[in-house]
Amino acid sequence: EPEVTQTPSHQVTQMGQEVILRCVPISNHLYFYWYRQILGQKVEFLVSFYNNEISEKSEIFDDQFSVERPDGSNFTLKIRSTKLEDSAMYFCASSPYHEQYFGPGTRLTVT
């Protein structure tokens, strides 16, 4: 069964560094999403992406964040200058329309 994959599974970075989180959505899905979950807390919507552009973004998704679909298969989330409070699990999801399929997540630790 096709599934969403994410790399790396765990990323440790220093404050102020740039990180790129990678996702491979299920092929033929049209909608892509990034969420984050701070440990023990609820899942927060970051951004949705459709037809090669951002469809919606949350207040969290400020100028330090960007998303790309560089090669038609990968879907990346870049955080330009990481802060301590960016430490969280980041989940990618893809959707053919209604139902979202989540990847296993990347745990980002900012020190």
Added chain:
Amino acid sequence: ELKVEQNPLFLSMQEGKNYTIYCNYSTTSDRLYWYRQDPGKSLESLFVLLSNGAVKQEGRLMASLDTKARLSTLHITAAVHDLSATYFCAVYTSGTYKYIFGTGTRLKVLA
């Protein structure tokens, strides 16, 4: 801004008992989702509810949606230990590609 609240936040119940988790949301939506999350894991889709009055059942779980009351319920019948997990509802913001998650309900089923 759409707000989604779940209650209870924590639920400890005996095996064999029934219980209901509630998901209330603040603005119009015609799509609601239920997910399960095990500790340290990703989100697993349980139910997709797409219309008023929708009811779906899978095993010991049954979900329903009342769009007029802006309420969804997740009913657990004869709980078993394997159902121990955190359950999230997520509401689609009409007219956008944005999903807002509830606060989550951490369920512990005691043997």
